Amino acid sequence: MLTRRAELASLRQVALAALGRYRIAKGRLTFVAHGENTTFRHDGADSSHLVRVHRPDRHGRGVDSVAAIRSELAWLQALRSGTDLAVPEPVVARDGASTVTVDAAGTTRVCSVLRWMDGRIHEASPRPVHLHRLGDAMARLHEHADAWRPPAGFVRIQWDHEAFFGNVMIYGGTPATRCWDLLPEELRARFRAVDVRMVESIPSAGDTGLIHADLHLGNALFNRGAVKLIDFDDCGTGPRLYDLAVALWELRDRPDYPLFRDALLSGYSARRDLDVRYLDDYIALRQVAFDLWYTGTAQVNPAFFARLDRVHRWSLEMLDLLEVP
Numbered sequence: 515m516l517t518r519r520a521e522l523a524s525l526r527q528v529a530l531a532a533l534g535r536y537r538i539a540k541g542r543l544t545f546v547a548h549g550e551n552t553t554f555r556h557d558g559a560d561s562s563h564l565v566r567v568h569r570p571d572r573h574g575r576g577v578d579s580v581a582a583i584r585s586e587l588a589w590l591q592a593l594r595s596g597t598d599l600a601v602p603e604p605v606v607a608r609d610g611a612s613t614v615t616v617d618a619a620g621t622t623r624v625c626s627v628l629r630w631m632d633g634r635i636h637e638a639s640p641r642p643v644h645l646h647r648l649g650d651a652m653a654r655l656h657e658h659a660d661a662w663r664p665p666a667g668f669v670r671i672q673w674d675h676e677a678f679f680g681n682v683m684i685y686g687g688t689p690a691t692r693c694w695d696l697l698p699e700e701l702r703a704r705f706r707a708v709d710v711r712m713v714e715s716i717p718s719a720g721d722t723g724l725i726h727a728d729l730h731l732g733n734a735l736f737n738r739g740a741v742k743l744i745d746f747d748d749c750g751t752g753p754r755l756y757d758l759a760v761a762l763w764e765l766r767d768r769p770d771y772p773l774f775r776d777a778l779l780s781g782y783s784a785r786r787d788l789d790v791r792y793l794d795d796y797i798a799l800r801q802v803a804f805d806l807w808y809t810g811t812a813q814v815n816p817a818f819f820a821r822l823d824r825v826h827r828w829s830l831e832m833l834d835l836l837e838v839p
Contacts, residue, residue, distance in 0.1 A: 685810025
């Protein structure tokens with residue numbers, strides 16, 4: 515197995531090879547993050563871009579990665595042309611395709627390029643006004659999804675009960691069932707209690723459609739009173755309440771949580787109605803999904819592995835707060 519340093523060096527060569535397939539002037543490539551995908555910022559003379567080197571099997575077992583990524587980019591293009599929402603702009607390659615498949619440094623990866631978006635992330639310094647703006651943008655996102663007809667061949671994750679609790683997803687190269695096996699026994703039992711609780715809740719969710727599925731404050735950029743939505747890599751079809759739960763999830767254990775909850779719901783409900791009686795159940799669902807993803811990623815990423823026990827403890831504390839047995 516490659517060391518982290520060697521793996522990042524290899525993926526950097528993939529990103530550089532991918533850039534050669536686009537009409538983008540030469541510039542400086544800077545590492546951004548190594549999680550589900552590995553991302554780099556490219557700064558040229560007059561523009562900046564985000565280069566994404568996509569992980570294989572990212573979108574579920576047996577899913578065509580090229581089709582899934584191109585479907586994500588199709589939704590982004592539709593949002594840009596059909597709304598005033600600020601979302602990333604996909605850049606097409608020289609041949610007109612929205613993705614490229616690159617063979618470099620002994621590996622083959624699908625890559626895509628987005629124009630860089632500036633703004634400030636307030637994940638570590640949240641205020642209720644940020645949740646209000648996020649709620650308004652989320653409602654507009656769902657409005658567009660309801661009216662939009664996806665193109666033929668549109669493939670995205672189906673965020674149903676099987677995706678959350680079965681063996682559909684592959685996290686960091688680890689099948690979901692193996693991630694369940696790697697959980698501490700107490701945590702696995704508590705997560706199965708969430709599983710039982712959600713058996714009926716997910717299929718009976720009243721408002722279901724395309725969702726972002728990862729729209730917390732870490733994926734929102736704020737600039738001069740506006741909010742920009744980024745990282746649609748998890749987007750797919752699922753309960754709209756899950757989007758709201760994700761936005762509130764990291765704030766749920768704060769003493770001032772009701773302020774954030776009311777702000778998000780105020781921003782959302784000004785445009786759309788949504789039954790939020792089971793919001794805490796969906797926050798528990800998010801905690802399960804996050805911990806499983808983290809557990810799988812920790813098997814291939816030493817930085818994640820070093821924090822894995824801490825994440826497991828946080829999950830137990832969150833379930834206690836949410837009164838999950």
